[in-house]
Amino acid sequence: MAQTLTYLTPEWRDEAEKRLKEELSPEKMNRITSSMSNIYLKCPDGKERYLLFRFADGALAELALGEGEPPEAEFRISGDYEVFAKISRAELGAQKALMTGKLRLKGNMMKALKLAAVADRLNKVLAKIPAQY
């Protein structure tokens, strides 16, 4: 049985990077070149964190975890830590979280819609990481 990792720790990030590279080929990622920051508000320790994904021609080029203001990205999705956690635990759909305003997206919606399917693939990989929140 895989080791349980704490969500949004460096160890969890390393596992996420490994799985994304193994499971999502550039073809599966539609050879996109884009970037997206998840911004986690109200983390359990009171801090704000970000998780930045940067893809170049479909390949994961950067997965950065940090605190405070995230680097520039084409899309920014912000919401409470607990909302992201619920999505990762499959207790809440990302789409519903956005549609109900629990998550806020900044970026060009016309482009975002083109990336909806690949974002879903990406979230499914992350959701499979055994994690505690």
Added chain:
Amino acid sequence: MTSKIENKGPYFIDFAQRIKNIQAAMHREKIDIFLGSRLRTLSWTLDAFCPWRSFVVIPAEGLPTAFTFVIDAARIADDSWLDEEHFRGFMPMGGQDQIELIADFIKENMKGGKGRVGIESGMSNYLPEGFLTHYEYERYRDALDGSTLVNAHTLIDRLALIKDEGTINRFREASRQVDEGHKAVYDALINGGYKGKTETEIAGIAALAMRRAGSEWEWSFTGGNEIASGYRTGLSAGACTPPTRREIRAGEPLMIDIHAMFMLGLGDHSHNYLIAPVSARQRWHADNFIAIVKKTLAAYRAGITPSKLAEEMMAFAEEGGFADYMVPGFEHGIGMMGDEWRIGLNDGAIPYWTNPDHVYRESELLICAMQYACPEENIGFRYENPIVIKKDCCEELSKFRLTVDEVS
């Protein structure tokens, strides 16, 4: 609709210059950013038809960005002269609804995130005008805390009043398409062809011919093509007749008011018939109508005003003994799609109605529009034709013959 891939040739409009002209006017009126919401403003700045709620944000410098319901954003971007980077789609999603998305964009494009925001507020007879609703106003006002929202639609209206050659050429082509519609209707009516046909069918015959000629749609919000027969032609003060399933009948008048659109330029022309047998009294009405249309068309020129023209025409009708049958208005405004109804600027005694003292200038475009109605005798006629005001005359864009045709 229009398309980036089309070579616009004689229909080219310098939209980049239009935007610069707006920005110069904004600067003069100390407006830091302009939020356009009227259909006419969207057509005039984007060169795209925006059927869903849409907005255009014009910054102090640089290109505008348009926002529309996401389902149509890519199509509008494809139609417009602007590139895709200057379009956004909104939808019910956190951070992506029209208020939050646009308010954030406005803040990002004003120094310090605050300033004077030009908006479009007012009223209109034209239902899809697109003024900011009360609810939208309150939401934007709250979302743009620290900014001042000022009504600034006149800024666009002033610039859009005089038409450039590309715009006029689009109207000329739309009128040519309308003429094709009239030819098809005539061919369908003659030699007993009218028998069994309904108003809706006639509307469709015209629509097919116009679309074959390149028309994009029968743009008028009044029911597309307006067809009236019999008593419906003579409804008191009536100038709006969406077609019904009424059959065309012998001995009755028939009014064909059809609409074509070409690259947001609008065709709008009415032609009238009498279905045989025609009585002398019906012919008398028809001759009155033709006489006043000719008189009106001859009167239009730079310098004349709507009230002066109406006075002259009603005096002529009085002399001819048919003033009781005339609706005392002889025009309505027109511009690129969404610009309909009011003539000129909102500077008359009664706000948001045509200023009767508006002085026409060269290269203004309007619809010469007249309604003759005698409800007691179940007869009426309508004339509509886009005209361009010239120094000493007007150019009639539809070239279809000015007659009341008798068909059997």
